[in-house]
Amino acid sequence: MTRRASTRRLLSTSTAMLACGALLASCGLAGGDDSGGSGSDEVVFWHAFTAGAESGAIKSILDGFGEAQDSYTVKDRGIGNEEHFTVVRTGLAGGSPPDLVHYEGYQQTRDFAKAGQLLDLTDFWKEHEDKFILKESAVRACTSEGKIYCIPYTFHSGFQMYYNAELLEAEGVEPPQTFEDFTAAADTLKDAGLTPVSIGAKDGWPAEHWWMNFIVQRCGVAHVYDVIDDKGAKFTDECFLQAAEDLAGLAEAGYFPEGASSDDYGAAISVFASKKAGFMQTGSWYAAELLETPTEFEYGIVPFPRFEDAENTGDITGAVTHVFGIPADAENPDGAKALLEHMLTDESTATWAEAGLFSLVDGAVEQNGPEEVMPLWDAVLKAEASLPWLENELPPGVGEDAIYNGSAALVAGRMSPQEFVESIQAALDKARQGS
């Protein structure tokens, strides 16, 4: 070995050791009872089901696993949604992973798989794939280079709008069927001195989801994937610009509240729940939350209103949002597989669906889902294609920087639609150059 190579090797090794130390020290993962690793009969499970309907449902499922067998005990760790990904990534990189880990699939699957951090679950998937519906979406969330590294569990739809039925009735407004109906309703509410639409764009994604609901109508899912997969299409194409103009038009019309760009998602929920706004657009998870914490008023849910002149009328937004993977360094992969098997039983998927969550196991929602969420589920099943959250399919510098910041700026009227689409394409080009 040459001296140069030896020095490089020494530098790399030192850096690796220090990096490990730095990560462990900064994230408090060095040691501790909640870190990964387990005895042969213990299954360590990390998830982000810390609140709402998910929290209660996962507890029931894990309790059921304990009652159904004697071989394993589960030690679960709930991690808040915002820090979940960082903790999971650090746990995997630091060599102290759990035995089973929940994450969001898509780009995360590809990143973890590329780093050799996940077990290949292709055989496990093939054994169980007959149980699943929406297989194309499910497989895409878990696939990297032809292999399947995770098991999809929940689908969340983004193509709907919640409304305050009492407020609309008081103003003589019918729940909108088309986008034109929606703008007419919003004008009526605005003229009455009410906030037509509650939105909290500080977090970026609530504004992005509006844009996505326009994209699926203006461009269609296939066109979006032509951009994501670099097949000649660009975010500067006319349909993306049109979708951005649609969103900017709502801001210009004064449908969003003054705090639209500084309020977060929680504040937007509060505005809607405190009867200050007529409409709110968000994912199907909110329907599950409403089952647990109902509003003081009668609410309704409609499919996201479509433009009368929209080119694509069969596509929706929505994604496989919960997937489960087994880390390559898991101490108890057999226990993790046993737990996964249990999570796919009729009993477990029924528990999940009863909480208003869209289980991907065939029949679970139809047989057990609360009636309030069934119209959303029907819309998912009828859809021709579904567009996952863009940030899950794009590098973070594009999704969580350019799109999040840009769509929030669009909602605040501080960026033009042209600047918006150009900034996203520029971020994507830069990310591709770097990869």
Place this chain on the structure above:
Amino acid sequence: MSSNQMTTIVPEQQTPSPGSGTPDRTAGRRDGHRKRELVAFLGPALGFYVAFMMVPLLGTFLISFTDWPGFSLDQIDWVGLDNFRELADDGVFWSAFRHNIFLLLGAIVLNTGLALVLALALDQHLRGSSFFRGVFLMPTVISLVVVALVFGLGLSPSLGFINPAFEAVGLGRFAGEWLGDPDRVLPMILLLDTWSSFGLYMFLLIARLIAIPKELREAAAIDGAGELRTIWYVILPLLRSTLTMVMLLIAINSLKMFELVYVMTSGGPNHASEVIATWGYFQGFTATRVGYGSATLVVLLVLTFILATIYVRKFRMQDDL
């Protein structure tokens, strides 16, 4: 002898009395015992310092020369100065840098001004001084995350209490977006940072004011100096070194600002309140560019280190005086 010359009294060396053992051996034993004491007392703290401060710092420094997505240690790729070259062309980084400078200068002016005025006022021993010392110190002991959460909600145009308060007192024309307006967001963060930290600096100044001999004020009064002249010609010159240290401390704390920005705005709207710490965090933890994020934070480290070095040197000089 001029007034600032001091006499140092050196204790006379004691001669060992007869029969007290060999002087060298006793001194050696004492030295050994002293070293063991030092190791026992300093060792644990030093161990923690090295493990949780030096290792991460050194790690961050080394990672800044790599391209590492943070998923596996095998992926660490040595890229030399590439990250720093990229930083030089990174518009968001420079924008964050300018925001840090704005906050640093603003914090020095506001914090020092407010702390000094209040320290001088409270040093007059007026009625209620003790009460107000406590009141002004209180924001300092509240976690910045709590401050950010409460004021983030309070400043919300939809749910907050600030806009209604403005309207209630007839200042409705000033109500509006606070954290969502790129022109207002940084001044708001500066004001909150000042509110949450001036109490500590005020206390440092009060501590120095208490140490100023009464005779100096009395002599100034006998010479016919009024309150303002006494402050200007007697008190402020004596506070100069403390003020310098307070300003350096403010500058260091301002450069490190993270919690307020991260919780209240996440650097938004559209990077209008981005600071170096939040941009480094985003790159390292969200954008999965640990090497680039580390390089960003190394720049912050260097800036803070320069200020800290000046602070330590100033502190030593004062000790020497």
